[in-house]
Amino acid sequence: MPGAFCPPALAERSATLPAASGQALAVLAALLEARTGQQIVSHRSTRVDTVLLPLMRERHFDTLDQLVSAMLDGRDASLAGRVVDALVNGETSFFRDPHVFDHVLAIVAEVERTGRRPRIWSAGCSSGQEPLSIAMLFAERHQASGMAVPEIVATDVSEAALARARSGCFTQFEVQRGLPIRQMVHWFEGRPGNEWAVRPELLRHVSFRQMNLVSDPAPGGPFDLVLCRNVMLYLAPEPKRRAFQTISDAMRPSAGLILGAGETVIGQTDLFQLAPVGRGVYEKCVADDPLRRA
Template sequence: MMGASASESAYRVLMGVLESRTGQTLSPSRIWRIEMSLKPVMQRHGITDLDALVGALVTANSRQLLDDTVDAMLNNETYFYREHSVFDDIAATALEHLRAVNADRRRLTIWHCGVSTGQEAYSMAMLIAEQGARWAGWQIDIVGTDVSHQAIARARVGLYSQFEIQRGLPVHRMVRWFDQAEGGWLAKADLRRRIDFSVQNMLTDRPPLASAADLIFCRNLLLYFSPSMRQKAFARLRAVAAPQSFLVLGAGETVLGQTDQFVASPRLRGLYEPADQPARRPDTARSIAA
């Protein structure tokens, strides 16, 4: 049952706002949490209930209110090294393959789409940094984008609470890459400058990539899209993917029955490659000096 203070039309308008701004739809479990999620926004803007919020969105023409409302309805769940085995496989196999196919230009572009508050991108930056000798002389571009202004603002700062820093991050990495600060743990400047964070809508904006993406993380984002929006999203991902590249989805996601743009990787279980990816030359990996 919907909250007594909100009319059904208010819920419909808010759901429409979210979908038009982000492409995301609300599952039934998230619909029931709308009012709770939006309470801080309403308090901050002096609004009494959801009907009044909808009225303000329609009449006030406030970009800040609109951004705050959309941000509050998004699910920004993320943590360091989420599904650690995925990062282990990327470190051991995917990066080796990408290092081989990009040996001539010595450049690697990694895009985190739907990066939320940044933990995933920082995880990848730490992984690359810890393989420093292997990437000496390479240009490594790590880009994190999200539709949420608040999430990207937090990602740029790189400050995480004790709970967030302990969630998936081994102690030795916490000590190496973060400094204790007021309010939690702050990513060191050397780590922060390895990542370019920006606000982007992946359905409408071209990501700020200097070259085609060799490794794309788009994890647990497409779950919130309708089938038609999901197909559009896959097409957008393929449009910026390098000919030989990898796509990383969430554990509960797949391309099967969703798109013909990507196929399951024959090299790495759980990763995907462009459907038209050229075959790898068998001698490519051996052509790189250790």
């Protein structure tokens, strides 16, 4: 949704926004939920000042109230999008939670026994470390055994995060998080300015696409495995319901879903059930197959 954002309840007082950080936070929360379905929950609100500080400095704003006032006056159509990008850029790293990738290997192996090339969707991929870790995992397997690399699709609501992911460029700190020196040297090339770039032969295994998980259609399908970690945690109940439905509709019957460590489907949706693979892994209920529902 390009252009300036002005929540209906706040539109009439946008020109005289009170100089109170609580009011500014309320506007930012409304913006984030309208654009992405995500909420600024209590433990996340303490990060708002920090993540928006670079943008405030760039635009010469001293307070969040000044930033919000400029966003609401509509003169800078790109500002609201920049704010959302800053707020949704999530914490990520290469091979974050190593046991997750053991689950990925197990699920892919099951699919490959059917003779099909597995399809994997990394939903909420941020700057791309998760899908690139998956690509690394199977590219190394390909080099050792000749087995095909699964098809990997990665999506995020933030175009800024996707631009970074598509570029494949990371700081030395980012590539050192989760990567041993062997993999770092094998899959990355050093660049001037303490930057490292993913080798093209690895980057080509991932297709990056912009997508709002709450309101946009899924990026193709059907998928055999979906990773959607630490996204549902921030969604309000109704957006979360829609996101689960979108994911389910894009999956094969009994396909796997991996959520974040603090997330669950229990009490949230009946579209998935616990999978035998391991903790934090779920599978699509066969009864929710769209073809069966039709």
